Amino acid sequence: MFSAAEQNAMAVAMAEAGKGGKRVFPNPLVGAVILNSQGIVLSSGFHGFCGAPHAEREALGRIDSADGCTMVVTLEPCCHHGRTPPCTEAIIQAGIVRVVVAMKDPDPRMSGKGVRILRENGIEVETGLMESEAEELNSLYLHHLRTGRSFLHLKMAGTLDGRSAAADGSSRWITGPESRRRVHLYRKNAHAVLVGAGTAEKDDPSLTVRSVDCPNDQQPVRIILTDRELSQSLKVFRDGGRTVVASPFHIKVPDFVELWPDIHSLDELLIKTAAEGLGMVFCEGGGTLAASLVKAELVDRLSIFTAPALLGGSGLPLIGNTGSASIDDMIRLKNVTVERTGSDILTEGTIVHRAD
Ligand SMILES: NC(=O)c1ccc[n+]([C@@H]2O[C@H](COP(=O)([O-])OP(=O)(O)OC[C@H]3O[C@@H](n4cnc5c(N)ncnc54)[C@H](OP(=O)(O)O)[C@@H]3O)[C@@H](O)[C@H]2O)c1
CATH class of the missing domain: 3.40.430.10 (Dihydrofolate Reductase, subunit A)
Structure with missing residues (x-):
């Protein structure tokens, strides 16, 4: 079940994600929003271009503490070392207690692994909020991965x-x-x-x-x-x-x-x-x-x-x-x-x- 605050936050995260535009390719467009335990938005972030920090780290970097907070993010957080370190690490270290994800990342390095790592570390994770909108948002990324x-x-x-x-x-x-x-x-x-x-x-x-x-x-x-x-x-x-x-x-x-x-x-x-x-x-x-x-x-x-x-x-x-x-x-x-x-x-x- 997703709260009204999480649903609103996902719409904001989608809009944030879109700001990356064509500069993020071949990476996906990603937006993230952090909510406190009352469902108030504390910060947001997006992936700005290929090689730039990921949306999750951008959002975390804008607040002093995310302890006990929820993160709402348009794509499953990454769990591999690429140009930037894994977002799962940053989320765990920040003390986030719940993560709401629009869609899992079909990249073979992820495809559910990011969600699994978060859960193994005691974080509640729910997926599928605005999933079809997230797929539409990332049609370029998904098409490239597939073909x-x-x-x-x-x-x-x-x-x-x-x-x-x-x-x-x-x-x-x-x-x-x-x-x-x-x-x-x-x-x-x-x-x-x-x-x-x-x-x-x-x-x-x-x-x-x-x-x-x-x-x-x-x-x-x-x-x-x-x-x-x-x-x-x-x-x-x-x-x-x-x-x-x-x-x-x-x-x-x-x-x-x-x-x-x-x-x-x-x-x-x-x-x-x-x-x-x-x-x-x-x-x-x-x-x-x-x-x-x-x-x-x-x-x-x-x-x-x-x-x-x-x-x-x-x-x-x-x-x-x-x-x-x-x-x-x-x-x-x-x-x-x-x-x-x-x-x-x-x-x-x-x-x-x-x-x-
Ligand atoms: N109304 C519109 O939306 C619109 C848009 C564009 C153009 N136009 C009009 O269309 C006319 C030009 O159209 P067009 O059909 O003659 O030319 P085109 O489709 O622009 O070019 C076709 C040429 O591209 C080359 N080509 C190379 N590989 C190809 C491939 N795999 N498949 C297809 N072509 C390949 C071939 O030339 P070579 O083998 O000689 O190298 C082929 O003859 C102009 O009059 C223009 O004003 C209208």
């Missing part, structure tokens, strides 16, 4: 008749300013923005965060996937930001541009991005790359902006050939949300894969 890949968020923008560009390849701007602002928010949340060679050459995009505040060191890395050499005059090669060209081949790239050669599949690309600390990859097309990602079942979240406009049959399809020959092969979404962004409609969801 070894980055989380792939695919966004496309199209017309009511499903076209992503006119016959001449022009696509600016199909959707309105509110939709484009949302795209900039998604870029800001991502570690990397990915496009195919077709979009890089046709649109020459900057792929930077502009219409929302974003410190320079939080700008996403731009990744262009290509089988061939690209024009050296592209904006992403000249503006001083970090740009990566991913290719199966050792192609020539301009000075200061990183080349990731020997990337032979999209799966390999997303393993490489995860290894580089780029846990959230936001793909902005075009339709050929989008179709490859859908076919390879690598899209973890899909966002489609639909503008009240028509381009007709000569326009480019929103998503290329995904291999659906019959209606039985139609790809469906689940967990769907629909909202208005200005005069556009934003539909989001996750793809139902064949194995689901």
